[in-house]
Amino acid sequence: MKDKDDGWLRIHVYELRVGMCVCRLEDPRQDSPFLFDRIVIENQADIKTLQDLCDYVYIDVKWQKASAGAIPTRGTDSIKHLSFARSFNQTANTFYRTGNLIKTVLDDIRFGNQFSVSAVKQAVAETVDKVMENPDAMLLLTQLKDQDQYTAQHSMNVCVLSILLGRELKLSLDELNKLGFCGLMHDVGKMKVPLEILNKPGRLEDDEMAVMRQHTLHGRNVLMSARNAYPGAVDVAYAHHEHLAGTGYPRGLGKSALSLFTRLVAVVDTYDAITSDRVYQKGKPHLEALGILVKGMNQHYEANFVTQFINCIGFYPQGNLVELSSGEVGIVVEQNKADRLKPKILLIRDHNHQPMAERILDLAVTGTDMNGNRYGIKQVIRPQDYAIDLSQYCRDGKFSQAYPVVS
Structure with missing residues (x-):
């Protein structure tokens, strides 16, 4: 990936997430079905369409930061890969x-x-x-x-x-x-x-x-x-x-x-x-x-x-599914060697346990949830109890993608 002077960021289409603003397609394989050059991704169907069109796109990072609610629940400061991605x-x-x-x-x-x-x-x-x-x-x-x-x-x-x-x-x-x-x-x-x-x-x-x-x-x-x-x-x-x-x-x-x-x-x-x-x-x-x-x-x-x-x-090994104090559910993806009770988590379910646009939450950096309450891990849970197939996440390439980071 590389930044452009005008605030655009080139990313692979498999790094796209709901809420991003796509401002350019790189070498599209066919004409775009979208009506406008700038595309605000509203759902997974938009992402799938873009993945079929090309391999790389440019997103408008400045727009994303400035646009309230562009990515649900909380804002993001950056887009990062997992440490092992x-x-x-x-x-x-x-x-x-x-x-x-x-x-x-x-x-x-x-x-x-x-x-x-x-x-x-x-x-x-x-x-x-x-x-x-x-x-x-x-x-x-x-x-x-x-x-x-x-x-x-x-x-x-x-x-x-x-x-x-x-x-x-x-x-x-x-x-x-x-x-x-x-x-x-x-x-x-x-x-x-x-x-x-x-x-x-x-x-x-x-x-x-x-x-x-x-x-x-x-x-x-x-x-x-x-x-x-x-x-x-x-x-x-x-x-x-x-x-x-x-x-x-x-x-x-x-x-x-x-x-x-x-x-x-x-x-x-x-x-x-x-x-x-x-x-x-x-x-x-x-x-x-x-x-x-x-x-x-x-x-x-x-x-x-x-x-x-x-x-x-560690107490929360990579691959373990956890429920947070906020009710959100995520996969532990990285240890924090300085504080083993505060790992990095890939959020995959919202506070109602419904699917959400995945984001990285670093418990060592983000101390409070969207309601201002202190973040913590409530319990380690079994994926089967939430109908979550971790193997499917692997097959879908979820662990090699970049994600917005919760600020």
């Missing part, structure tokens, strides 16, 4: 490529075929690179959950979250690659569990639970038979349900017998499992999941790893 699509492509690979690997294991260890290592290496380059976007992508693809998506999320925690712990690049491999492959043994037990919608009976718990043994065997697999992944697959106090399964091992990677993966595995919808239960909110981890410190989970995990993802 510039490389979000590349990051998402890596995330989905690795996610699709683990689906293939799991299918191979279920049908007794050999899987490509080298392909898995390459995918993990690319994932590590993207976590290091764009950790905020990677964290957001782990929140786009799909109940129908639970095992594959859970494996991918544990991979990413393990790398994020390892990064927080300042592990070397080689260690992060090994850790990512462990996280991605930790649940492969579930592919040897009968589907009627793995996908049972109700509570498992004792004999069924015994069969389910054998996935740790199956995972050990699968990885031991895989040529050139990282040996540490065998330990993680076999022991990630063990507890520090020796109360886990399958062997009742204590802390001294558990590898560093096993203890680390156990924390993020529990977190992602708790916050995910599964066939037999709804996922719990983020803060409730953290509470469970904190309660289990020293008995179930390594206390330092739990603490560092909370430091890593």
Whole structure:
């Protein structure tokens, strides 16, 4: 984007929002159906028409600032991209490529075929690179959950979250690659569990639970038979349900017998499992999941790893849906390292919970709402409870666009 001396701003048509004033189309592909050269965008249909006409337009920034009510609810001082927007699509492509690979690997294991260890290592290496380059976007992508693809998506999320925690712990690049491999492959043994037990919608009976718990043994065997697999992944697959106090399964091992990677993966595995919808239960909110981890410190989970995990993802991680004190609803898109209770939020619902023109709200900068009341996060909410599909936001390119900033 670049500014012109006359107050025009060149933007991509996918950055257009209701209330903007378009004063020029760049290289339109056909004649414009609009009657006037200056177009005040009134609805999403206007935006769609402009997107069909051209790739770039010029908007009148001075008009937008001066025009009362041009963007509903409050004024805006600027139009900005999210912090991770510039490389979000590349990051998402890596995330989905690795996610699709683990689906293939799991299918191979279920049908007794050999899987490509080298392909898995390459995918993990690319994932590590993207976590290091764009950790905020990677964290957001782990929140786009799909109940129908639970095992594959859970494996991918544990991979990413393990790398994020390892990064927080300042592990070397080689260690992060090994850790990512462990996280991605930790649940492969579930592919040897009968589907009627793995996908049972109700509570498992004792004999069924015994069969389910054998996935740790199956995972050990699968990885031991895989040529050139990282040996540490065998330990993680076999022991990630063990507890520090020796109360886990399958062997009742204590802390001294558990590898560093096993203890680390156990924390993020529990977190992602708790916050995910599964066939037999709804996922719990983020803060409730953290509470469970904190309660289990020293008995179930390594206390330092739990603490560092909370430091890593924050109280309101990217991708979490929150309801504000004003009643507005938004997606957390950026952390505020100086004050973790005041993140940046992409507003998507107004105070009546109705769709609105998206805008960025920085709680560290904007202290009061339109009624002069102090802004704050009321609660973390489940997207399903508000009929919001975060995956659709990703598919629609919402996280790579620029938005007006609430002043």
